[in-house]
Amino acid sequence: MIKKLILLAFIAFSSVAMVGQTTVTGTVTDAKTGETIPGANIKISRKALGTTTDFDGKFVLDVSDNPPFTLEISVLGFHVEKVEITKNNQKVMVSLVENETSLDEIVVSASRTPERVMESPVTIERMDSRAIKNTSAPSFYDGLENLKGVDVNTNSLTFKSVNTRGFATFSNTRFMQLVDGMDNSSPALNFALGNLLGMSELDVNTVELLPGASSALYGANAFNGIMFMTSKNPFDDQGISVSLKGGITSQEAAGDNEFYDFNIRMAHAFSDKFAAKATLSYLKGEEWHATDYRNTKDGVYVSGDRDSDRNYDGLNVYGDEVSTNLRGVAQTLEGLGILPAGASALLPDESVSRTGYNESDLMSYEAKSVKFGGSLNYRPWGNDRLEIIWNTKFGIGNTIYQGTNRYNIKDFFMEQHKLELKGKNFFVRGYVTNEDAGNSYDSRFAAININRYWKDDNTWFGQYTGAFVQGTLGGLNAEEAHAVARQTAEAGRLLPGTAGFKAAFDQVTADPSLVTGAKFQDNTKYYHADGNLNLQDYIDWAEFQVGGSYRLYSLNSSGSIFTDYDGPIKYNEYGVYTQVQKKFLEEDRLKVTASIRYDKAQNFEGNFSPRISFAYAGGENKNQNFRASFQTGFRNPSTQDQYIGLNAGRAYLVGSAPDNLDRYSTQSLIVSGTGQNFTGSGTTTVSGRSAYENAFSAISVQNFAAGKIAAPIAAEVALVKPERVTAFEVGYRGIVNTGDTKRITVDLSVYYNQYEDFIANKNVVVPFYGDVAFTQTAPVGPGGSLVPLSLVALGSGDFVAFQTYTNSAADINSYGATIGLNTKVFDDFNLGLNYTYAKFDFDQSSDPDFEAGFNTPEHKVKLQFGKTDLFKNFGFNINARWQDEYRWESTFLDATIASRTVLDAQINYSVPTWKSVFKLGGANLTGKEYLSAPGVGAIGSQYYLSWTINN
Incomplete structure (x- = not known):
């Protein structure tokens, strides 16, 4: 039925016309320069009726509404202007005032309510369609790396992992990504597959990124940070847009290879009540080849x-x-x-x-991504007081993922379907995420x-x-x-x-059994519902919000990943929260925001996550913002932390949910019987419970074998539970005047994080016989002395390695700072500079078996220089990034990653009569290849030419 509605809607796309009763004409100009502004949005307030200015900044609006009504005139980077229309054939002249700085842009995610970046009580980064046009990166998702405090680790050409504030991995379960409110993470893998199955670049409205703990409002897994990608509404952004992008990737190992990236977006409001949109994206290229053959x-x-x-x-x-x-x-x-x-x-x-x-x-090094998205939007009352949205996304693609092993993600399919009711002060939505691993496999x-x-x-x-x-x-x-x-x-x-x-x-x-095959088999899904209500229409002395969420997992790998041998494993988690925001002092200069959330997962005790922040607006024009916050975050153990049961080659992985320990056992293992006469040769199996209750520390076994200690040490492995972080942050945002009209915007933050029950993998060794307490002994050889059976097992090679999922009792802290400076130099050239400092504080001796995997450079510097109008319709942008060397720790390999300097640049030319923008650019123009982590392909250069048409 839905497919038929979409088809009928777009057949009618070019034939629907409105009967005009009122005509308004006008011109929109830049208040500072007096130049006309093409592409400005003209719409009736609170309705979808509107138009845009042509390349001369003029518009004609024919509507069936009778005066009086209000027009809203807007364009990115400028303040919104409102004009009262009182008669037919009215002519208007509108001058838009440019935002003083990027700090004047409006964000929603920091407090779940609209506010200027300047007023945000926490650190926030933002990207919109204007920034996407100017980015020098090959895609908007790549361009996130130029934001301050943001790390992007490249797993492959189509899989990039976004992170903030340390503890980066490719399976980055501590950082959440939401696309139109839907969690973009894979149900089984637990992390977002970059933009492989995400949003079309043409449909991006804004990207907002909150570094640091955000669980008080957004629940589990908003631990290191959260990123919100919001698409364009078909009521507000109509027309057909097309993007054609092509170029080459260049790498020493792979040579020069072509890539293509095609996007199309169609959106139309058929009336003030019904609108629809559809997007289609297709990308094809060659992955970065991994050729590190070191021993x-x-x-x-x-x-x-x-x-x-x-x-x-x-x-x-x-x-x-x-x-x-x-x-x-x-x-x-x-x-x-x-x-x-x-x-x-x-x-x-x-x-x-x-x-x-x-x-x-x-490996098949073919990188491919096909994405379709669509929505049907209905406004029962013809305005934005209430909107009902049905949203669907499908994606299929190839990429490479590196975890314990390297996985060829081939024909991986994920779909999401959402129904949402959204009003002025509330939303409630429910969606389902389902995946099919396709023909993916483990290369090892x-x-x-x-x-x-x-x-x-x-x-x-x-x-x-x-x-x-x-x-x-x-x-x-x-x-x-x-x-x-x-x-x-x-x-x-x-x-x-x-x-x-x-x-x-x-x-x-094609065989999912790792005894004989390598196929990655999975059809896991989850169901999610959440809602939020702002009580500002009912309570006037402060702004109150309440909300909650519920999620049900259904693990379904047929026993190839999880221990779901006899059917899907289901478990749930839920949370509720409230927030109050109150302004104090003269002119409401002090804003206090306090929130608390309670979350409960089926296998764990409940958790409270409080947050309180203070923001003070100083200065004559409130353009000096000082802020301080206390925040908390938590992360529930992932589906794999709880229910994995997998032979990874070097070790058996077994999750530590209480009902999982006895679900899993190894395949038959050969008992050598060498040097003993009490077990005999044959085969045995080892249960997952033994890994947690009868195992030696892997490091102690290595030290024992090397003669460094007299006996191995029993591993103390508790069942995994949620991890927590307490974060303290202070910051400043403001405008510093340097004389005349020159000014510098400053955005500074300093944070300190304390972690508790950090989720960790611990490697252990389980003997085939005997106990790690050495209570079971037997004589070795005729008349031999009694020897602990478990030591005999170690000496005979009768043991197996496990990777367990638990928590570290060590004191783990991290701290850091970011500062961003932006100004205009020479003749209105944009100059931006930011610096990030990140430090990890951990005493390895307090937990020798624990690898924290901070995986973050201590120092990063990023520079941006460009101008959107170097001359008429021509602009350029240059981005440079430097970071020092750092240690990468993972189950795949531990190694030092060398420092690097990366240079990206682009030039763009607009042709207004064609409604087109041409862009020529390149990433890593110096050609010096670098690694994001050991084992991945070395990242070479990428050159591209794009043509974007916006109607």
């Missing part, structure tokens, strides 16, 4: 390569994680009678890994199981060991024997590009 061990870089290290584990090489000890294999073969007694003495006590495949052999397991498809591990290592023994007996030295052994074991290996490799690849990537 790694235990999550860090080490020396050596495949030729020099027989246990080589390359970073962007997969399948070589499978390794074993040669002497142990020989001892097993001796026991089976395959090798003669004593043969194991001929083998070195060292591990050998299987030969892996490079990422480029396994793809390589492991392609190897096993061709030849199982036991056969491969057995052949290697046998050939080594034969070579040694034949007089070869160790190097020569190893070379013969690998050559023997590798005989007939499946090579990339061959039909055999393709057949194995297709079978493995």
Whole structure:
């Protein structure tokens, strides 16, 4: 039915006309320069009826309304003017006053009520369609990186992770993104996939970003910050807009590759009651190739390569994680009678890994994104007092995601459907988010199981060991024997590009069982409802707001990610809040805002999140704003923190929801039985509960094996619970006059964060037998002394690694500051400079197993220089960014990321008669490639040419 309505609406798009009873004509000019303003919006107050000025700044408005009524004349960057229309054929001359600074722009997100940026009680960053036009970045989403205090980590060409105030990861569950009020995060992955499935650039109205804790108003996961992307309303922004963008990406590993980005937006108000819009976006290009083949061990870089290290584990090489000890294999073969007694003495006590495949052999580097969005908007009374909105979004695309492993996200599909009722002082909405992982797969397991498809591990290592023994007996030295052994074991290996490799690849990537396959299978969804009511029409001494939200998760991976083997796992969470805002002192110079929220998740105790802020407007024109705030935030453990059950290759991942511990157990594991006569050879499984209740600290096992400590230490792993942050912030926004008409706008903030129960992964080692308290013992050998069984298990290789989800008891703090300066120099050239300082305070000795993953440079500097009208219809913009080196910590690898300087620039030319803007630009123009994190593709240069038509 909805599809039919949209079709009928747009068939009628060009044939609907209004019968005019009143005609108004006029001209709109810039009050400062006297020049006419094209593209200014002319509309009847509180209605969708209106028009825009032509390229000469003139307009003609024919409406059926009879005078008197009020016209609102607006354009981005200028104050709104209102004109009373009292008669037919009235002519008006309107002069718009430019906003003194960007601090005069209106924002809503800081307090859930409209206010100037200058008056906001907390730090806020903003981008609108005018800023998007001037950005030098290839897209508006890339342009967010030029905002102060904002970090953007590039996972791939189409997947960028936005973050503020530290603890950045690609799976950034501490930062929330809302698109028209809908959470843009993946239900199963728990984080937003950049703009892969988000909003069309042509439909962006505003982007507002609140750095820091925001849970008091926005609930769980608004922990590090929250970003609001708001689309254009079809009542207010009508017409057909088209954007054509093309260019090349240039990288040493991938060469020069073309990319295309097409967008179209159609919107029309068929009457003052009904409007509709539709958007379509298509992007295609080549991902940044990941070609870091350096050797790694235990999550860090080490020396050596495949030729020099027989246990080589390359970073962007997969399948070589499978390794074993040669002497142990020989001892097993001796026991089976395959090798003669004593043969194991001929083998070195060292591990050998299987030969892996490079990422480029396994990944499809095709970047693709197809997005459709549409809305039907209905105003029962013909004004904006009440609006009913049905909003639908579909997206499908390819990208690359790096978590514990590297995932080829292929044909990933996500849809959202929302019904919203919105009025002057309230909204209530409900929406559903559903995803389908499509043909996505884990590249590490793809390589492991392609190897096993061709030849199982036991056969491969057995052949290697046998050939080594034969070579040694034949007089070869160790190097020569190893070379013969690998050559023997590798005989007939499946090579990339061959039909055999393709057949194995297709079978493995279509199989969701990680024992034999690599497919990422998921159909998880969640249902969400929230509402807000402003009581300003009922309470006049202060502004009161109340609201709440509810969410129901339905995890559905058929047991491939979560422990949902017998059907979807469902759980819920909800929250309620209230806020009061009151102005004091003469001229309402002091604004006090206080709010509190209560949230409860099904598996955890309830949580209160209070916030209070003070904002004082000083100066003759209230253009000196001083603010201070106390805020709190919290984050519920994610779906994976609670219910994951996954073999990630290097460790088994098991979530710590109480009902999850016994849901999960490992696949069959071989018990060697070496050196003991009380268990025997065979197989066993280990439950998820053992990871939390009978495990050693992984670091202590490493230290024990190295002889640094007498015995490994039992891991103390509590079940995960919500993490919390308490944030203190002071700030200043103002205008500093430097003489004549020159002025500098200043935006400064300083913050200090204290974290409690920081959600952490801890690596543990579970012995196949025995207990970590050493109460179970047995004699080793004839007449041997009693030895703890768990130590025997460690010595025999009878153990398995787990990654658990818990909280750190360590004291974790962070602090920092940002300052932004903006002014005009020379002949009205725009000059902006901002600096961000971020520092992490954590005593590693207080929790040796914990990696906080601050992953944020201590110093960042960003510079902007440009002019929108260098000469008639021509403008340009330059952005430069520098940041110092920093440490990146993750389950994939820990490494130092080098400092970098990045230069972006664009020039644009407007052709008013065509209603067109042409833009030529480039990102990373210096050509010096850089990494956002270890393991991702090196980011090269991107050059583009775009043509945007706005009707």
